[in-house]
Amino acid sequence: MDEPLSPTPIKGALQSTIPIEPIQLQGWVRTRRDSKDFSFIELNDGSCLRNLQIIAKNTLPNYAALQRLTTGASISVRGALVASQGKGQKWEVVADKIDIVGGADDTYPLQKKGHTPEFLREIAHLRPRSNLFGCVFRVRSRLAFAIHQFFQERGFVYVHTPIVTGSDCEGAGELFRVTTIDCDYTKDFFARQTYLTVSGQLEAEAFALALSRVYTFGPTFRAENSNTSRHASEFWMIEPEMAFCDLNGNMDLAEEIVKYLITDVRKCCPEEMELFAKFVDKELLARLDFVVERAFQRISYSDAVDLLRKSGEKFEFPIDYGLNLQSEHERWLTEKHFKCPVTVFDYPKEIKPFYMRLNDDGKTVAAIDLLVPGIGEIVGGSQREERLDMLEENMRGHKMDPADYKWYLDLRRYGTVPHSGFGLGFERMLMFITGVSNIRDVIPFARTPGSAEF
Numbered sequence: 001m002d003e004p005l006s007p008t009p010i011k012g013a014l015q016s017t018i019p020i021e022p023i024q025l026q027g028w029v030r031t032r033r034d035s036k037d038f039s040f041i042e043l044n045d046g047s048c049l050r051n052l053q054i055i056a057k058n059t060l061p062n063y064a065a066l067q068r069l070t071t072g073a074s075i076s077v078r079g080a081l082v083a084s085q086g087k088g089q090k091w092e093v094v095a096d097k098i099d100i101v102g103g104a105d106d107t108y109p110l111q112k113k114g115h116t117p118e119f120l121r122e123i124a125h126l127r128p129r130s131n132l133f134g135c136v137f138r139v140r141s142r143l144a145f146a147i148h149q150f151f152q153e154r155g156f157v158y159v160h161t162p163i164v165t166g167s168d169c170e171g172a173g174e175l176f177r178v179t180t181i182d183c184d185y186t187k188d189f190f191a192r193q194t195y196l197t198v199s200g201q202l203e204a205e206a207f208a209l210a211l212s213r214v215y216t217f218g219p220t221f222r223a224e225n226s227n228t229s230r231h232a233s234e235f236w237m238i239e240p241e242m243a244f245c246d247l248n249g250n251m252d253l254a255e256e257i258v259k260y261l262i263t264d265v266r267k268c269c270p271e272e273m274e275l276f277a278k279f280v281d282k283e284l285l286a287r288l289d290f291v292v293e294r295a296f297q298r299i300s301y302s303d304a305v306d307l308l309r310k311s312g313e314k315f316e317f318p319i320d321y322g323l324n325l326q327s328e329h330e331r332w333l334t335e336k337h338f339k340c341p342v343t344v345f346d347y348p349k350e351i352k353p354f355y356m357r358l359n360d361d362g363k364t365v366a367a368i369d370l371l372v373p374g375i376g377e378i379v380g381g382s383q384r385e386e387r388l389d390m391l392e393e394n395m396r397g398h399k400m401d402p403a404d405y406k407w408y409l410d411l412r413r414y415g416t417v418p419h420s421g422f423g424l425g426f427e428r429m430l431m432f433i434t435g436v437s438n439i440r441d442v443i444p445f446a447r448t449p450g451s452a453e454f
């Protein structure tokens with residue numbers, strides 16, 4: 001009996017500098033074609049974009065069954081990794097044993113021809129087996145890792161903020177209820193009204209006022225009925241929170257992380273990035289390099305409104321001091337005017353949540369939105385109101401009862417400090433890095449209004 005072999009990932013086999021015999025591989029058949037005495041199988045195991053060519057000789061005992069193998073079937077191969085005779089690949093595997101693990105038939109929906117993203121969304125359970133989505137989800141994994149690396153390198157502590165919460169951080173009322181019954185909340189599971197969190201910020205603030213520099217990175221939920229290519233009902237957010245930090249320090253960190261993440265993925269996922277540049281967005285790599293190399297711009301909300309007013313552009317939505325910037329305005333600023341990422345700061349207090357710090361002008365709050373070309377807002381953040389009386393005042397101004405937020409106000413009662421933080425949308429960052437234009441295509445199983453399949 002042969003010693004059992006542990007399988008080599010195809011990525012490892014392709015990177016080998018020497019022939020390997022014996023080698024064991026496992027994966028899914030991408031294509032198969034017959035020549036006179038052989039069958040050629042293109043095998044992929046998801047470890048990388050590339051396939052490995054397997055040569056099945058007609059002397060294999062199960063050759064007849066192998067000739068019936070179709071796209072999508074899973075196999076286990078033992079053989080020798082040898083320099084390829086053919087063109088287009090360095091290595092191939094000459095098999096001495098191929099076991100069919102799981103068959104597939106011609107109803108397998110992922111055939112060789114290109115499929116539209118819309119069609120692939122309907123088969124979200126199979127689309128990670130396609131080249132594009134394999135790349136997207138490997139990059140998603142790397143990006144998540146790079147986020148932890150960024151903060152851990154800088155001494156931030158990772159805090160797991162709760163997913164079930166009693167507060168509406170953004171005050172926008174876009175909450176999913178968490179309940180086991182339909183009416184009397186005092187008898188409900190948590191003996192109070194609870195929701196899925198829209199942001200871990202409030203809890204992160206409590207930890208920042210103990211551990212100084214913290215971050216959360218987890219799922220957040222919003223029941224906003226915006227069916228756009230940039231909104232999901234369930235998405236992930238990265239939220240750093242820093243004690244003893246003002247708005248400038250906050251802007252610096254937001255710019256630094258955006259550049260860091262691009263640089264990391266460019267370096268660690270070169271094959272995937274090349275595929276995006278070839279098939280998704282021809283300008284992608286030039287744009288990303290430009291973003292990494294150049295300084296970002298900063299502009300106050302009121303100066304941005306002036307620029308937009310004088311732009312001569314026809315916008316669908318009105319521009320006026322006191323109105324929210326719409327996506328079209330944000331994109332004009334970053335794509336047409338500055339042609340690079342731009343941070344807009346100091347927004348009118350009326351259009352921002354209760355926790356933002358009131359500026360000395362009494363009209364604006366220390367808010368930031370970082371806008372990037374092609375997407376618009378990717379980061380939203382602020383310096384937090386650390387003065388107890390001002391915070392209570394803000395709450396009342398937002399029709400909130402300070403009594404409901406006693407624990408949050410305690411943070412200002414005991415050892416309050418200036419502090420700042422922001423939220424970076426994980427999927428928006430992933431869209432920016434990959435060039436993929438619809439948020440549904442960077443989420444394994446997307447949840448959007450009217451859609452929670454799988």
Ligand code: 4AD
Pocket residue numbers: 169170198199200201222224230231232233235237239240377378379380381382421422423424425426427428
């Ligand atoms: O600007 P937002 O609403 O900020 C907050 O939630 C703050 N509490 C964050 C903080 O200061 N700790 O959201 C932050 C980011 C946005 O800039 C955007 O990138 C992303 O989260 N985001 C969404 N991404 C996908 N789908 C949605 N529905 C999103 N809503 C916000």
Ligand code: MG
Pocket residue numbers: 369377379380
């Ligand atoms: Mg925002």
